[in-house]
Amino acid sequence: MxxxxxxxxxxxxxxxxxxxxxxxxxxxxxxxxxxxxxxxxxxxxxxxxxxxxxxxxxxxxxxxxxKQAKTYWVQVEGAVDEAKLTALRQGVRLNDGMTLPAQARALPTTPELWPRDPPVRYRKTVPDAWIELTISEGRNRQVRRMTAAVGLPTLRLVRMSIGALxxxxxxxxxxxxxx
Structure with missing residues (x-):
């Protein structure tokens, strides 16, 4: 089952x-x-x-x-640019070594998700954005550590798929x- x-x-x-x-x-x-x-x-x-x-x-x-691919929608603090996405795509050095390359792209709009309870803290002076990140590893808090390593701290993390599911x-x- x-x-x-x-x-x-x-x-x-x-x-x-x-x-x-x-x-x-x-x-x-x-x-x-x-x-x-x-x-x-x-x-x-x-x-x-x-x-x-x-x-x-x-x-x-x-x-x-x-190497089961896992795809996440990640709300990050800061502006997403091509250099940060490229770093994620090439692999990021974490304290436990380099990650495997990831698939990363900026989501063009805020995805339609359910409201989070409690909501993510909103700060009008700090921009936020959404990225889609697909990894094939499963290190402890890996997505959060990867986004932080490229200067985009995670605000909200939603796993959308595992393999074809x-x-x-x-x-x-x-x-x-x-x-």
Whole structure:
């Protein structure tokens, strides 16, 4: 079984949380029993999370050797220019080494997404923009670190697809079985 889930902002990619105070988890969304997250999406990120009850499938989705492409829409602080996009496309040096080259493009308009709760802080003196970034690695907080490394701190991060599987109209907290 494979489940596509739109993980809301500030929800853990697990079913329990032992921290105090407890944070929101996957347990509140009525997901089928015996599924678990195939990979991670940070607590403060949103969008497509795949869940499965099949260990072999989970490994195929998450193992870096399979280089599963993951596409994100990223709201960044600052002005996006071709030099910053080129740096992302060539790979960025992070404290744990160079990233693989990414696909990066500026989105021409603000994408139509659901409102985030709480909303992203708006600052009228600091511009923001949206980029689409596709990576085939899965380092800890990689997209946020990559955009920061080129001078574009991330304000909002939404995963739109993993391989051929897309968020495709799921509202935050909604899920569907995949074929």
């Amino acid at each position: 494979l489940i596509a889930f739109n993980k809301p902002f500030n929800v853990l990619c697990q079913f329990t949380d032992r921290s105090q105070p407890a944070r929101r988890t996957l347990a509140e969304f009525g997901l089928p029993k015996d599924v678990y997250a195939a990979g991670r999406l940070d607590y403060d990120s949103e969008g497509l999370l795949l869940l499965t009850d099949d260990g072999i499938l989970a490994n195929r989705i998450t193992d870096p050797r399979h 897309e968020l495709d109209g799921l509202a935050p907290g909604q899920w569907r079985r995949q074929q």
